[in-house]
Amino acid sequence: MPVTIGQTPDAGFDQPLKLLSDCHRRIEKFLNILIHIAEERRGDALDSEHRDALEAALRYFKNAAPWHTRDEEDSLFPRMRQSDDPRVRAVMKQIDALEDDHVAADAQHARVEELGRCWLVAGRLDTSDVTALRNRLVALRETYRRHIAEEDDMIFPLAGEVLSGSQLNRIGREMAQRRGIDPDRPSPRCRHAQNHPGRAN
Ligand SMILES: [Fe+2]
Ligand SMILES: [Fe+2]
Incomplete structure (x- = not known):
């Protein structure tokens, strides 16, 4: 199962709200990869393609x-x-509830990371761990489905209306700096690399 990332160029840091939505597409993409692997392989041995995809998705979320x-x-x-x-x-x-979602999702991701690493190291995952992994992933999918819809459809558009241009500019600069990117250089585009400093995430 090939992992393709960033088929459409992302927004630059000068469009922070658009870039935040672009990041949502990656969250959905990597979560779908994890779900696909868990449901297709069900704890069985991983071929190199599944192994690479699993590692890439775990690395993305971590x-x-x-x-x-x-x-x-x-x-x-x-x-x-x-x-x-x-x-x-x-x-x-x-907005407070969205932050609560982040905390809950972090806990789910920590367990997914643990189980996914176990699968990669041991080569297999036993039935109870497969069930645990799938349950966590399904819970994450439900959380993200609602959470991302609220942000993309309501919170980000509202931010675009109520925040000033200078505030949005400052947000974009902080996003760049958070990734070790000089915001005064031309806006990096996030195309192919995973977890590369030039990617938004
Ligand atoms: Fe969020
Ligand atoms: Fe978000």
């Missing part, structure tokens, strides 16, 4: 996806909380 959480919790949400726009005040509890 190393790159946390940047996205930081983008939201440290850059976007705090600026929205500073807004006195009534539309933002109306979704404050929802």
Whole structure:
């Protein structure tokens, strides 16, 4: 199962809200890869293609996806909380709940990482661990389905309306710096590399 990433060029750091949505597409993509492997192989031996795909997806969620959480919790949400726009005040509890989702998802991902690494090292996964892995992945899929829809369809568009251009610019710069990228260089595009400093995540 080939892993293809970034078939469409991502937005640059000068479009932080678009870039955050691009990151959602990667979360969905790598989660689908994990689910596909768990359901197709069911703990059996992995061929090189499945092994590579499993490693890539685990690496993504361990190393790159946390940047996205930081983008939201440290850059976007705090600026929205500073807004006195009534539309933002109306979704404050929802933003708090989105952060709660991040904590819950982190716990699920930690167990997925543990089980996935076990599978890679041992070459197989026993039935109870396969069930545990699939249950975690299904729970994550349900959480992300709702969570990402709320962010893409409501929170990000609202942020685009209530945050100033300078605030959005600052968010984009922080996103770049978080990834070790100089924001004053031309906007890097996220095309092919996984977990590469030039990728958004
Ligand atoms: Fe989020
Ligand atoms: Fe998000």
